[in-house]
Amino acid sequence: MTATAAPGVTVAPARRARQARRRAAGLGLLAWVAGITFALPVAWMALTSLHSEPDAATNPPSLGAALTLDGYRAFFDSGGGMGPWPSLINSATASLVSTLLVLCLALPAAYALSIRPVRKWTDVMFFFLSTKMLPVVAGLLPIYLFAKNAGLLDNIWLLVILYTSMNLPIAVWMLQSFLADVPVSIIEAAQVDGAGLPTVLSRIVAPIAGPGIAATSLICFIFSWNEMLFARVLTGVTAQTAPVFLTGFVTSQGLFLAQLCAASVVVSLPVLAAGFAAQDKLVQGLSLGAVK
Template identity: 75%
Template sequence: MAATTLDATPVTPVAGIAPRERRERRSRRLLGAGAWLCGIIFFLPFAWMVLTSFHSEQDAGTNPPKIDAPLTLHGYREFFGSGTGVSPWPPLINSLTASIVSTLLVLLLATPAAYALSIKPVRKWSDAMFFFLSTKMLPVVAGLLPVYLIAKNIGMLDNIWLLVILYTSMNLPIAVWMMRSFLSDVPGAIIEAASIDGAGLPTILARIVAPIVAPGIAATALISFIFSWNELLFARVLTGVTANTAPVFLTSFVTSQGLFLAKVCAAAVCISLPVLAAGFAAQDKLVQGLSLGAVK
């Protein structure tokens, strides 16, 4: 049998592939440069705040500001009460208490609700989701007076547990919406197999659903914590001395004598550190959670 010879003619590339690759490479470079530019723009105000916090009040208040001014820790010493004698630790502890407890309550309430609206959908679940969303349509300031009167009548003014209840109710609709989008991607076959094996709802949520949607739970928890930590309006009106939070304590540096810019920046940096630390610790889970379900 004669040996079959293979055609060694080289395959010519399809016209247009190379220019298309160059265009795609150029587009990726432009998108990367745009992302870096946006990141720098968003980071510059924080970097400027950190730099200003290490300046004296005289150097911080100059126009234009002095970038090469001498550095000092005077603003941080003032924040920790070296000159005023006012300690920042009670407001910081109040903020941590209200934020952590309310976040835990939000997760405990939002996960079963999202489970009922996604994996085991109730009747007219879309109406229920719209109801959750409609609670965010009312401006917070519109409900401030009724909440103040109710808190006054039941003796809950200047009470940290009142803020826990308010922060839980404020963050719960957002958490339900987020958790539903995460739980919708859980395979139904796993839930059915666990049910056949005799697992109840608490077991399914704790041992099966929670590990699968752990990135989504971390993202929801972080966003709820940030919203609770940064809330100012309710904390400013409903608290006084005992239950004032870190953002309320920050406003105390704006006095009738003027705006002490270096001390305000030092206080803002210190108050921002817990949120930054939480975001840095959960950044991988946050990215996975926010992108969960984005690619089908």
């Protein structure tokens, strides 16, 4: 007795499984190609930083050139003998402090817009989003005049305030989606036990939405660390940040490519280290906000 396919069934389960495996393999290969494509310029920059200036300037580039640390030595010896450390410290201060301020302000706001929504909360969210529609350069002149009259030029704390205001809208948007997945029953149970708002935020909401908070913190830190327009216009020597320090390697004498690549590698290391350390939290946080 032979088995016959049911009417209307055109694809066997085994065939569908093979097709699914082929699609998965194709998507995996595409992901590898995309990842290598994005990582190749970074790897090339790191390799160029280990070449001498003549070898780095050759066209086409020489893969077999001798490796040297002269570019890194020149980078750490620049800056009038102090090296890049003041600029790196300024960038770290502005990025870390502004990220902490953003979290302190965005977490209660996201709580009010998600777990305890206010009236017309969608209008509030749109207002936050609309603040990101204005080009940064459009507000540069008023901010410069205000900083000049207030005596805040070349002050790192002015950058802290600006970075906080710049990152706050995106942080509220991200945290609102993360906190929307927090079970309200747990919060209500804690409130019945007498927990106030600070306790609920610190001991209930923050641990549950930890991956989302970590993802938001990392993105705000990266945005603050990479910002250069305000830092270039509003700072001089005292509050100079690392991205502004990098521009010093493009001089009228020419482009010192090996030194510039070495400086770029060093300046990129804090962001890469933070992303690598928080990669599991970042993936969990972005998945938490995307999957409903």
